[in-house]
Amino acid sequence: MSQPVADLERWIRGEFTELNTELEELYFTEKAIILAGRSDVDSLVDTLVREGESLIARVAERQELPADQDSRYELLGLVGFYLGACRRHEVEPDQSRIAPLALALSTSLGVAPRFSSAHQHLHNRAVGGAFHTFTALDSERIFLTYNGLAVMAYRRAAHALLGIPPLGVSNPLATYHFSDALAALGNVMAYSRTLADELDRDRFFYNIRPYFKSYRVGRSEYRGANAGDFAAINTIDVLLGLCSPHDPFYQWVAADKYPYVAPEDQPVLRALATTESLLAAFLRELEAGPVSLSLRENAELFLAACKQHGAATVFHHHRLVVPYLEEPAANTPSRPDLTASGPPLAVVIETLARLRDLRAARERPGLATARPYLDRVQQLLKPR
Numbered sequence: 001m002s003q004p005v006a007d008l009e010r011w012i013r014g015e016f017t018e019l020n021t022e023l024e025e026l027y028f029t030e031k032a033i034i035l036a037g038r039s040d041v042d043s044l045v046d047t048l049v050r051e052g053e054s055l056i057a058r059v060a061e062r063q064e065l066p067a068d069q070d071s072r073y074e075l076l077g078l079v080g081f082y083l084g085a086c087r088r089h090e091v092e093p094d095q096s097r098i099a100p101l102a103l104a105l106s107t108s109l110g111v112a113p114r115f116s117s118a119h120q121h122l123h124n125r126a127v128g129g130a131f132h133t134f135t136a137l138d139s140e141r142i143f144l145t146y147n148g149l150a151v152m153a154y155r156r157a158a159h160a161l162l163g164i165p166p167l168g169v170s171n172p173l174a175t176y177h178f179s180d181a182l183a184a185l186g187n188v189m190a191y192s193r194t195l196a197d198e199l200d201r202d203r204f205f206y207n208i209r210p211y212f213k214s215y216r217v218g219r220s221e222y223r224g225a226n227a228g229d230f231a232a233i234n235t236i237d238v239l240l241g242l243c244s245p246h247d248p249f250y251q252w253v254a255a256d257k258y259p260y261v262a263p264e265d266q267p268v269l270r271a272l273a274t275t276e277s278l279l280a281a282f283l284r285e286l287e288a289g290p291v292s293l294s295l296r297e298n299a300e301l302f303l304a305a306c307k308q309h310g311a312a313t314v315f316h317h318h319r320l321v322v323p324y325l326e327e328p329a330a331n332t333p334s335r336p337d338l339t340a341s342g343p344p345l346a347v348v349i350e351t352l353a354r355l356r357d358l359r360a361a362r363e364r365p366g367l368a369t370a371r372p373y374l375d376r377v378q379q380l381l382k383p384r
């Protein structure tokens with residue numbers, strides 16, 4: 001690591017976090033997302049903007065990027081944390097000193113030139129037990145920890161399911177993978193529950209969520225970071241057959257997140273288009289018969305995994321999105337930028353509701369879900 005990068009990284013782990021924490025305490029005391037016209041606030045924000053800008057400018061001046069991909073992605077995250085904090089405190093940094101570095105990094109990596117949630121859960125190197133955060137607030141630590149654990153559990157489920165196509169759904173060895181996927185999806189639910197139990201709603205709304213907003217880099221605005229920007233959840237959707245890579249709505253979901261996932265997740269998203277679902281494989285084998293013991297056992301585990309995946313997404317909607325975002329937003333004077341990704345909150349919620357109903361295979365007028373096919377699997381499992 002070059003000296004300027006090491007200095008930037010030390011600052012992000014130290015003063016940057018302290019300044020944000022101090023500011024958040026001031027906002028929280030007033031129950032305000034931002035405090036305009038306060039000299040104490042302005043002075044802290046000014047320090048943050050100046051110090052970060054000069055440290056990043058020193059890295060940029062060298063016009064030299066780290067050779068290995070992980071270091072470049074990590075550096076993009078550091079610059080992104082700075083820009084995310086500027087956006088959060090509603091100040092405009094000097095783009096001419098920051099944007100060229102962010103853009104050079106993003107071009108070399110093929111990702112958006114901003115920080116993503118992958119910088120918080122998948123590429124967040126701890127030093128002495130402390131990983132990168134915006135603040136030292138307990139609520140941020142809780143959010144990042146349980147969100148990160150849920151992402152890891154989704155990745156474990158995806159990894160297990162990906163082991164099944166080469167074995168075939170009637171293979172007794174596939175039972176191991178189905179059981180593992182089911183257990184991992186159970187973990188997603190457990191971590192989400194812990195998050196909902198432990199995360200303070202007001203703290204999340206006033207002090208954590210605002211760092212995830214969309215922000216400008218150079219001439220363009222890039223949508224906010226969201227906890228769903230990783231590929232494993234889409235692998236699970238498509239392998240279970242709950243979402244189709246040929247559905248225009250779902251194609252939009254995957255295409256929208258493509259620049260915001262970590263570089264190693266992009267080929268995973270690209271592979272979705274050629275993935276055959278396990279649901280289709282089960283229907284084929286069950287229709288052809290005979291129903292061997294292992295085919296039956298695997299099909300039952302598969303149906304349980306679909307149910308668990310649906311339950312986690314329903315939980316996300318009703319116990320995370322509604323209480324932590326929709327309800328507090330309804331009680332706050334209208335602000336156009338309350339959601340992370342930019343579109344009005346009602347549009348974000350509607351998109352999430354559609355995804356939820358696809359994942360939960362609900363019967364919903366005007367929406368083609370996997371429900372009839374799952375019911376058919378169930379029916380084929382009944383003794384004939």
Ligand code: HEM
Nearest residue numbers: 146147150151226227228233320321324325339340341348
């Ligand atoms: C307080 C906690 C959370 C809140 C308020 C929340 C809210 C949201 C919102 C509003 C979106 C829509 C995108 C946007 O921001 O515009 C979203 C997307 C998403 N969130 Fe969360 N979320 C939370 C925690 C989590 C956790 C723990 C996970 C588990 C990994 C998760 C997984 C996802 C996924 C996968 C998506 C993308 C939609 C998709 O492709 O399925 N979220 N979330």
